[in-house]
Amino acid sequence: MRVDIEDLGVAYAGRAVVSGVGLLAADGEIAGLVGPNGSGKSTVLRTVYRHLRPVAGRVLLDGTDLRELSPARTARHVAALPQERGGDFELTVREVVAMGRTPYKRAFAGDDAADRDTVARALAEVGMAEQSGRRFSALSGGERQRVLLARAFAQDPDVLVLDEPTNHLDVRHQVDLLALLRAARRTTLVSLHDLNAAASVCDRLHVLHAGSVVASGPPREVLTPELLADVFGVRAAVVEHPLTGDPLIAFDQRGPVGGDFDHGEPARGDFDQPEPVPPERGANP
Incomplete structure (x- = not known):
């Protein structure tokens, strides 16, 4: 399933935060969103998984405007792993992952054999099958991340939307997760802070800065020393990875461009925003 975002605008408290954003993820493609904190x-x-309603533009799934789909139908197509994790679930790992089957059920319907098989497969994919009986609230941050990813897989979506999915994961599990995304070949929109990880896993990158897309294309074409200096305020060389042949960014750790941490506009974390516009009723969790 192809995702097209056209001329998207989002405002918080009447102030434009994202403006004129256009990007795409082709069918089966992993499209990465990269940029400084606060870039949008x-x-x-959040507009793709209907947590926020844009003030302008539209999101298309295979040419159909997202606004024409009910939240339940959207949830059958799009599964999300947001940064906001919510509170502790007083549920077992298996019960949390089984929540991914909700879009396919009538109210109060129990799991059938197909649901149980899907949940078991999703747990195995993220390496948490042996932990299925543990309480979610007792897990480490990295384990929770893997369980929530399994919940997204159990939703059996056409499109995955992942916001910083490698947060809280150690190096081994970061590598495993990125390999899993490559193998799944689902249409995926993923934001990543680690530019080398983005260069390795993504077919296409969209670079955001100050609420706009400033570059799009294959990682090898997008991640240039000039862009890294202009957008991220760092000095770096881009070379070929000796093992994979992917672009590898070698950062100058002695200081940012110009030796001043105030390069460009002050960065704000994505959570340092005014109160957002209300989510759509029944939005995908």
Whole structure:
């Protein structure tokens, strides 16, 4: 399933945060959103899984405007792993993952054999099958991340929307997760802070800065020393990874461009925003 975002605008408290954003993820493609904190990555992704309603533009799934679909139908197509994790679930790991089957059920319907098989497969994919009986609230941050990813897989979506999915994961599990995304070949929109990870896993990158897309294309074409200096305020060389051949960014750790941490506009974390506009009723969790 192809995702097109056209001329998207989002405002918080009457102030434009994202403006004129256009990007795409082709069918089966992993499209990465990268950019400094506060550049609008999370805001754009929240419109795709209907947590935010844009004030301008539209999101298309295979040419159909998202606004024409009910929240339940959207949830059958789009599964999200947002940054906002919510509170602790007093549920077992298996019960949390089984929540991904909700869009396919009538109210109060129990799990059938197909549901149980899907949940078991999703747990195995993220390496949490042996933990299925544990309480979610007792897990480490990295384990919770893997369980919530399994919940998204159990939803059996056409499109995955992942906001910083490698947060809280150690190096081994970061590598495993990115390999899993490559193998799944679902249409995926993913935001990543780690530019080398983005260069490795993404077929296409969209670079956001100050609420707008400033570059799009294959990682090898997008991640240039000039862009890294202009957008991220860092000095870096881009070379070929000796093992994979992917672009590898070698940062100058001695200081940012110009030796001043105030390069460009002050960065704001994506959560340092005014109160957002209300989510759509029945929005995908």
